[in-house]
Amino acid sequence: MGIFGFFNKNKKETLDKGLEKTKTSVFDKLARAVAGKSKVDDEVLDNLEEVLITSDVGVDTTLKIIERIENRVARDKYVSTSELNSILRQEIAALLSENNTEDNDNWELPTDHKPYVILVVGVNGVGKTTTIGKLAYQFKNAGKKVYLGAADTFRAAAVDQICIWGERVGVPVIKQQMGSDPASVTFDTLSSAKANNADVVIIDTAGRLHNKVGLMNELKKIKDVMKKVLPEAPDEVLLVLDGSTGQNAFEQAKQFAAVTQITSLAITKLDGTAKGGVVIGISDQLKVPVKYIGLGEKMEDLQLFNKAQFVDSLFKK
DSSP states (O other), rough: OOOTTTTTTTHHHHHOOOOHHHHHHHHHHHHHHHTSSSOOHHHHHHHHHHHHHHOOOHHHHHHHHHHHHHHHHHSSOOBBBBGHHHHHHOOOOOOHHHTTTOOOSSOOSSSSSSOHHHHHHOTSSHHHHHHHHHHHHHHHHHHEEEEEEEETOOOHHHHHHHHHHHHHHHOOOEOOTTEEEEEEHHHHHHHHHHHHTEEEEEEOOOOOOOOOHHHHHHHHHHHHHHHHEEEHHHHOOEEEEEEGGHHHHHHHHHHHHSSSSSEEEEEEOGGOOOTTTTHHHHHHHHTOOOOEEEEEGGGEEEOOOHHHHHHHHTTTT
């Protein structure tokens, strides 16, 4: 079976289309980097370094990739510029593997317990609540019983938005009045989900970074309350980042990682930007796997991240 045997053709087309702006930008820059050169030399590597940094891969991750390619050139003695695309694919896929990024092909969940609990964090405006709605759609589509918890009680719009998503997808949303204790909402959500034999619970949280101590205390309280209902919860702490903000997303990721343990990443809005390289850099710098990527407005445009397909789409000629 071919490389995409387990990967739905329509999903691959969505991925190709979603990364088109990034791919075009990278290829244009690569073409200029190797112009007039037949082999990879120091000048080509310097140019490649600039290509990767300006594609929002990030300085530290770029230097790692360049070092890998330098080692290839030293080992093989001669590497043609026509091979550069293929080598970049291989080295970036290897780098993502080292960051524990696994290839996900379905929406299955662990079978040893349920519900599987996902605690979602991220600043306002990155597509956090929309990502939750799309996750709910994908899990429900995979035959799972889904519950949503509206624990971002500091913004009325956040509660309203998650309720709208709940109606669209056809899954229950547990909420309280605006200003309620987020931990109380979480407790009610998990209790209800457990009593009704749900498969997966997704909890929204407030996206405030200006008061880190308050955010840290709030997330700790939510986690502590979760464990009263389900000792193993949360199973996943998902950080949602807006890929179109490039290096800004890096900073947000670092700040959230400083206040709570992040176990997975969702990177949204990749279809409207040439900054798709940020996916590689953030995963490498945080040592946290990218699990979901957002590639469009439709509910099915949130995909499980598959590094092989991602790298293929990014460097597909």
